[in-house]
Amino acid sequence: MNGPGEPVTVHILDREFHVACTPDERAGLLAAARYLDEKMREMRNNARTAGLDRIAILAALNICHELLDERARESSESRQMAEKLQAINLKLERVLPASLQ
Numbered sequence: 001m002n003g004p005g006e007p008v009t010v011h012i013l014d015r016e017f018h019v020a021c022t023p024d025e026r027a028g029l030l031a032a033a034r035y036l037d038e039k040m041r042e043m044r045n046n047a048r049t050a051g052l053d054r055i056a057i058l059a060a061l062n063i064c065h066e067l068l069d070e071r072a073r074e075s076s077e078s079r080q081m082a083e084k085l086q087a088i089n090l091k092l093e094r095v096l097p098a099s100l101q
Contacts, residue, residue, distance in 0.1 A: 008026055008030065039063055043059045
């Protein structure tokens with residue numbers, strides 16, 4: 001975050017937290033808190049033991065896995081796009097010199 005700002009109250013797993021953020025970060029913070037709350041509730045419902053530390057770690061691991069998976073997918077898509085653009089570029093290089101003669 002860009003530094004202190006207005007405190008925003010978020011609720012995560014029935015607990016209240018006050019987090020300072022700038023006005024332009026508020027919507028993102030609230031969305032992140034809702035997502036974390038959802039993941040922690042999901043972990044709590046699926047866990048045999050309901051210890052808060054365990055729930056938080058499982059939720060964090062789940063979210064990190066999703067993030068890394070998404071990054072890998074984006075990297076793969078970027079690589080495929082670069083390969084397609086290179087192929088188009090090669091075709092254009094072959095066609096353009098011939099048409100300029």
